[in-house]
Amino acid sequence: MTGRSIDRVGLVAAIILVMSVTAVVAGQGRGPTTPAPAAKAAAPIDVTGYWVSVVNKEWRFRMVIPAKGDFFGPIGGIPINAEARRVAEAWDPAKDEAAGEICRGFGAAGLMRVPGRLRIGWQDENTLQVDTDAGMQTRVLNFGAAPPSGRPTWQGQSVARWLGLPPGGSGGRESGTTPNAQMRGYASFEVVTKNMRPGYLRRNGVPYSANATMTEYWNVFREPDGTDWLVIAATVVDPTYLQMPYETSPAFKREPDGSRWDPSPCSARW
Amino acid sequence: MISTDARRSLYLSAMRAVLTAVAVLASTPAFAQVDLTGFWAARGHEDLEGMLPGDYAGLPINDEARARADAFMLSYLALPERQCIMYTSHYVVRGPQSLQITSEIDPISGRVVAWKMSGAVDRNPRAIWMDGREHPSPLARHTAAGFSTGTWQGEALLVTTTHLTEGVLSHNGVPSSTEATIREYIVRRGDHLLITMIVYDPIYLEEPYLRSRTWVYDPSIRVPPEPCEPALELVRPAGEVPHYLPGTNPYLAELTEKFNIPLEALRGGAAGLYPEYRKQLRDKYVPPSRTPIVTPQGARP
Secondary structure, eight states, rough: HHHHHHHHHHHHHHHHHHHHHHHHHHHIISSSOOOOOOOOHSSSOOOOEEEEEESSSSSSHHHHHOOOOOOOOOOOOOBHHHHHHOOOOOOOHHHHHTTTTTTTTGGGGHHHHHEEEEEEEEEEEEEEEESSSOOEEEEEEESSSSSOSOOOOOOOOEEEEEEETTTTTTTOOTTTOHHHHHOOSSEEEEEEOEEEEEEEETTTTTTTTTTOOEEEEEEEEOTTTEEEEEOOOOEEOOOOTTTSEEEEEEEEEEEETTOOOOEOOOOOOO | OOOHHHHHHHHHHHHHHHHHHHHHHHHHHHGGOOOOOEEEETTTTTTTOOOSSOOOTTBBOHHHHHHHHHHGGGGGGGGGTTTTTTOOOHHHHSSSSOOOEEEEEOOTTTOEEEEESSSSSSSSEEEESSSOOOHHHHOSOOOOOOOOEEEEEEEEEEEEEBBOOOSSSSSOOEOTTTTEEEEEEEEEEETEEEEEEEEEOTTSSOHHHHEEEEEEEEEOOOOOOOOOOOOOSSOOOOOOTOOOTTTOOTTTTTTHHHOOOOOGGGGGOGGGGGGGGGHHHTTTTOOOOSSSOOOOOOGGO
């Protein structure tokens, strides 16, 4: 092998390296993008169906409405400021009923911690609908463009996106397969919710304001025994009532059908 | 001027390096590059229940676990021979502590051999082995941290822990057995770390127990080591082991007295974790007229 041919070998090696690295990096989600498929088609897991709350923490704050002023346990509590404490100490469910505000405890920033069931389905190719039997609420998660903001509502406006997918990719699914068949052990999506009507973080009147923003990561874990768990890691930021972002992570378990779906309207007392 | 042989050798080495690099890049999922290292500050926004005696609500425990927890007296942990026994790995998501995570890197491949987690259990950092090693024989030594191995499931690090010593699921004495295993998902989202543990314990649980918790990245905190030197904390008759005999624990009704929650609801069990259980409470629960004052279990014997 002459020096010139060795130089050519080196040049070819360099080209191979650049091409290979480019291809690998693009495959890992940092390369050029192609038009993204609809969220439903891109879903790495089928989250549709029924899920039940598993009240494995904060039991006495969630399974019943705690006493007025019961904000903190022996260790831990909502990082409320003095104004929030003042508002919460004035909580009166009768006033909420009289004012037509009985759904304050069922707004988006508190709803996922209320014990109940979720019914999840696709409204269309890019919109996921989450119904709750507790309080009979509906959250609409927009995987496409953000919806136009209007008047604040209990569930606000939510923008969602799948995580862990290469841009334009379909989560590594083989064509013709179902998302659940392809899911290995974990999938997740992000939801950012704004424009919420003021409500309660805890049903004994701990408030959040119209300035609150909630970022959630919906994490689905599949266990070898076939159980699907959903853990929603939520961060609520509210400059009006919170000293710092409020972190929670309620859990749900997938149910085989809707036989236990049990709608009940909002209540300020139960 | 280098010789042709030397140049040939140089280029062949370069080729090998190129091919190796391509092979490594192509075979390593991007998610395996998630860096978990750093200081992670605890956020105690969800109450750490189980600090009060008799509070087993939210735990899918069976009668055996309940009986043992009822017999538990916290000063049992003050016995000199028990003071330095650390919590088992369940405590990562049950305790109030912040975390420090470091990594052990193979100097040749650059791959993570193990993640090391401090601030939760044991004197030494808990190791999560990433090098594909197998779990040891069931007869191998059990420790508070257990033996943990990890694999990436997309963006989540799935950790499987076996070989745990007997421990507690909660501070008020709900036990976990040496048969318990934990499957744990560690997910980093920017400056947030979510750890979700699913505990399987055929001895004390009616169904798997899931618990999750969030930490926030904060390089300003420190997770100091916890040296332990036993000392005589209470004078007792020789051989005395603090405990309550069945039916004699006077504190089990404390939460009922303070919060009006029916005693049977606080006894734990899988049925109490699901929404329909609220129907059993509806006619029995009235919110206390005054805000209860609670103190951790440390205030009791």
